[in-house]
Amino acid sequence: xxxxxxxxxxxxxxxxxxxxxxxxxxxxxxxxxxxxxxxxxxxxxxxxxxxxxxxxxxxxxxxxxxxxxxxxxxxxxxxxxxxxxxxxxxxxxxxxxxxxxxxxxxxxxxxxxxxxxxxxxxxxxxxxxxxxxxxxxxxxxxxxxxxxxxxxxxxxxxxxxxxxxxxxxxxxxxxxxxxxxxxxxxxxxxxxxxxxxxxxxxxxxxxxxxxxxxxxxxx
Amino acid sequence: xxxxxxxxxxxxxxxxxxxxxxxxxxxxxxxxxxxxxxxxxxxxxxxxxxxxxxxxxxxxxxxxxxxxxxxxxxxxxxxxxxxxxxxxxxxxxxxxxxxxxxxxxxxxxxxxxxxxxxxxxxxxxxxxxxxxxxxxxxxxxxxxxxxxxxxxxxxxxxxxxxxxxxxxxxxxxxxxxxxxxxxxxxxxxxxxxxxxxxxxxxxxxxxxxxxxxx
Amino acid sequence: xxxxxxxxxxxxxxxxxxxxxxxxxxxxxxxxxxxxxxxxxxxxxxxxxxxxxxxxxxxxxxxxxxxxxxxxxxxxxxxxxxxxxxxxxxxxxxxxxxxxxxxxxxxxxxxxxxxxxxxxxxxxxxxxxxxxxxxxxxxxxxxxxxxxxxxxxxxxxxxxxxxxxxxxxxxxxxxxxxxxxxxxxxxxxxxxxxxxxxxxxxxxxxxxxxxxxxxxxxxxxxxxxxxxxxxxxxxxxxxxxxxxxxxxxxxxxxxx
Numbered sequence: 001x002x003x004x005x006x007x008x009x010x011x012x013x014x015x016x017x018x019x020x021x022x023x024x025x026x027x028x029x030x031x032x033x034x035x036x037x038x039x040x041x042x043x044x045x046x047x048x049x050x051x052x053x054x055x056x057x058x059x060x061x062x063x064x065x066x067x068x069x070x071x072x073x074x075x076x077x078x079x080x081x082x083x084x085x086x087x088x089x090x091x092x093x094x095x096x097x098x099x100x101x102x103x104x105x106x107x108x109x110x111x112x113x114x115x116x117x118x119x120x121x122x123x124x125x126x127x128x129x130x131x132x133x134x135x136x137x138x139x140x141x142x143x144x145x146x147x148x149x150x151x152x153x154x155x156x157x158x159x160x161x162x163x164x165x166x167x168x169x170x171x172x173x174x175x176x177x178x179x180x181x182x183x184x185x186x187x188x189x190x191x192x193x194x195x196x197x198x199x200x201x202x203x204x205x206x207x208x209x210x211x212x213x214x215x216x217x218x219x
Numbered sequence: 220x221x222x223x224x225x226x227x228x229x230x231x232x233x234x235x236x237x238x239x240x241x242x243x244x245x246x247x248x249x250x251x252x253x254x255x256x257x258x259x260x261x262x263x264x265x266x267x268x269x270x271x272x273x274x275x276x277x278x279x280x281x282x283x284x285x286x287x288x289x290x291x292x293x294x295x296x297x298x299x300x301x302x303x304x305x306x307x308x309x310x311x312x313x314x315x316x317x318x319x320x321x322x323x324x325x326x327x328x329x330x331x332x333x334x335x336x337x338x339x340x341x342x343x344x345x346x347x348x349x350x351x352x353x354x355x356x357x358x359x360x361x362x363x364x365x366x367x368x369x370x371x372x373x374x375x376x377x378x379x380x381x382x383x384x385x386x387x388x389x390x391x392x393x394x395x396x397x398x399x400x401x402x403x404x405x406x407x408x409x410x411x412x413x414x415x416x417x418x419x420x421x422x423x424x425x426x427x428x429x430x431x432x433x
Numbered sequence: 434x435x436x437x438x439x440x441x442x443x444x445x446x447x448x449x450x451x452x453x454x455x456x457x458x459x460x461x462x463x464x465x466x467x468x469x470x471x472x473x474x475x476x477x478x479x480x481x482x483x484x485x486x487x488x489x490x491x492x493x494x495x496x497x498x499x500x501x502x503x504x505x506x507x508x509x510x511x512x513x514x515x516x517x518x519x520x521x522x523x524x525x526x527x528x529x530x531x532x533x534x535x536x537x538x539x540x541x542x543x544x545x546x547x548x549x550x551x552x553x554x555x556x557x558x559x560x561x562x563x564x565x566x567x568x569x570x571x572x573x574x575x576x577x578x579x580x581x582x583x584x585x586x587x588x589x590x591x592x593x594x595x596x597x598x599x600x601x602x603x604x605x606x607x608x609x610x611x612x613x614x615x616x617x618x619x620x621x622x623x624x625x626x627x628x629x630x631x632x633x634x635x636x637x638x639x640x641x642x643x644x645x646x647x648x649x650x651x652x653x654x655x656x657x658x659x660x661x662x663x664x665x666x667x668x669x670x671x672x673x674x675x676x677x678x679x680x681x682x683x684x685x686x687x688x689x
Contacts, residue, residue, distance in 0.1 A: 003319035075301030169613035
């Protein structure tokens, strides 16, 4: 199983792919926001956490549909399906590898974007922390969409449409925890802990759903 | 040690591709599927490998050590049309990954990555990225994948496509060695593999539309 | 004995041909009862006095509330069918959740549109990011996504299994989405928006509402059974055409 994790990580770095493009997209999305809403620093610092979160959500969706698609195209998926390891575990490992290759770079890039958005240090830290906890949930829930994409001749966009509504809770609690850290009356912990709970919940539901979809779409 | 298929039927989309196919293969036996394109050879192989759910019937693996209810697919190597190797990784990385991922099935041991590459006749180039290899070389390396981990059953779908005569004889030798070691072979081919004592099953394709359901 | 009878009855029903027979028998009745209930419900709706605060607009409620109820019930029907698809692999279950999606989307759209129409005179705006509106809107998006998914795939069997997985994942998530939207709403929407806590339901409102709810529910089942019947016919036609296409290329078919 570690072999699978290492292989997927190597691929995400080597194919000149996922990681870099995701981060670039993230930075581009966040960078165009001021052109839309104007360069007012107060406004930007107020909407900063939300913008960074939405940017991360969109970039996380970007590479998702390839999660199983590449393995299907070269036939590896067939062989993975045949092994005695439970498929749920295989999917979980692939999710972890995908998150390490695509999600973690977003988390690391987020403080820089926080500076662009004139966010305070506390807000930057809180946003980074919530992203660290919340982006795995996006990967897990996206795995279901990625497994569905395997069966689609031209899946990419449709997968995003299917996955986005399911990702709303993650966005809500990620952003509200970030805000709670800077706005005084609201406590930080409740939304943050709920975000953790959502991530753990999706860590179960996502791989199960994805494994079910993969078993049912093989042909 | 026995691979049994009972009354298998499978469909693609709404078409029933074949129905009521049964066979039993014991140690050292082989079954070669023949028939024109689209006659259902690949579909049957994928059904036996557990990648397609049969419409009716079942595939079972029985041996002394095997626990009851084990999926037959776990005893199988499957070499499909696609090579299941990553072009970005080197050949040895690819093979080492599959060696790790497969693990050995009870009753045998796989050989090392280097030896496997040797035995398909491409010993010196395992450090190259898989994508740099020619189509024929890629197919050979995909075949080497079968050697790095032991599986009693080999399911090969057109193993000799994109190969010259020379390489074909290499494959035939490897398959014969596998059978001699007590393996089982299930293969679909256009060209005869030149195997002794192989049973043959001629596929005709298209057994009907699933109209009884609707 | 009664048990085995019930089981036979069920499997009879589950056979497409039997289903078609049953559908042909009960559809006219269901359509008739639905029409009568609608006539009664609408009569009560318009003969009842308007609310003293809301006036005429309260009558929107008699369409809005049943539609909102159906938008959720339809998804539950789809979830049950999805289990039927994945566990028993029954073709009728495939047909059931495929055909329910557009109907559910339609009722959800009705609920949203009537809610919006009701909101304009009450809240002074067509749309507020109210918790309920938002979660119904998300539900609407999920319906549309499922319809798009079904359309994107050629093989109906595969499409059915894939969308069944998504329906179930969505079904598990709906409570979470609802909960998070409620949370989000309390965070963003202090009591500044005039909330309509619904008129105190007394008998005068309750009866028409109840009858309309039953009428809408029956309407759903009538439409659903009719749509399932159409889908079965459609699949039979496509099976025959496939057969014709395959036979054209072959010498007299050989038995395998």
